[in-house]
Amino acid sequence: AQTVTQSQPEMSVQEAETVTLSCTYDTSESDYYLFWYKQPPSRQMILVIRQEAYKQQNATENRFSVNFQKAAKSFSLKISDSQLGDAAMYFCAYRSGSGGSNYKLTFGKGTLLTVNP
Amino acid sequence: ETGVTQTPRHLVMGMTNKKSLKCEQHLGHNAMYWYKQSAKKPLELMFVYNFKEQTENNSVPSRFSPECPNSSHLFLHLHTLQPEDSALYLCASSLSAAPDYNEQFFGPGTRLTVL
Numbered sequence: 001a002q003t004v005t006q007s008q009p010e011m012s013v014q015e016a017e018t019v020t021l022s023c024t025y026d027t028s029e030s031d032y033y034l035f036w037y038k039q040p041p042s043r044q045m046i047l048v049i050r051q052e053a054y055k056q057q058n059a060t061e062n063r064f065s066v067n068f069q070k071a072a073k074s075f076s077l078k079i080s081d082s083q084l085g086d087a088a089m090y091f092c093a094y095r096s097g098s099g100g101s102n103y104k105l106t107f108g109k110g111t112l113l114t115v116n117p
Numbered sequence: 118e119t120g121v122t123q124t125p126r127h128l129v130m131g132m133t134n135k136k137s138l139k140c141e142q143h144l145g146h147n148a149m150y151w152y153k154q155s156a157k158k159p160l161e162l163m164f165v166y167n168f169k170e171q172t173e174n175n176s177v178p179s180r181f182s183p184e185c186p187n188s189s190h191l192f193l194h195l196h197t198l199q200p201e202d203s204a205l206y207l208c209a210s211s212l213s214a215a216p217d218y219n220e221q222f223f224g225p226g227t228r229l230t231v232l
Contacts, residue, residue: 004159043205046223105160106159108159
């Protein structure tokens, strides 16, 4: 079974600075997807960024980018120019890319990000 | 209303009560999901419906009973719950459940407290 580990329960960053959230996962599959979800205090979870395992290029979405290290099974999220609105719980998630219950998302425990003004 | 909505947003119930959580999606999706979010634990998938058919029951106790009358609505019927069932219950939807990737869109959740 796949597992997702977020080793940082809490992180903080100064406004306008850069922060990196860590995520590692365990899988024997070669085809899969990885995601970062954001859950602000209002609780509606939204997708921040996704990465297909077969793509070598790291995904980017504006101020959000990932460092995907497939061999190391690492998938960190970098937030540049942090804003107060970035404060939220961030979840890393894994989804199989082939066969069986491939719609099932496996989540990490989350990292609570605080942005200090 | 747009996206995924959930009602009620907060619910307090006794262990002998019967209540229902409602989820509605306005995205034209065909797959819907129930997740349980407890403090200090990862989100746990509970149920998956794809085109109104239940395709996943993740070993959920029978005191939780899902219902999907159509692709836009999903219910979670609750009866004789335990205090450890207190959690945030999240509903999500996606275009379909399998096989290709389809982004899941989440609702705001229902905060359930069982006394």
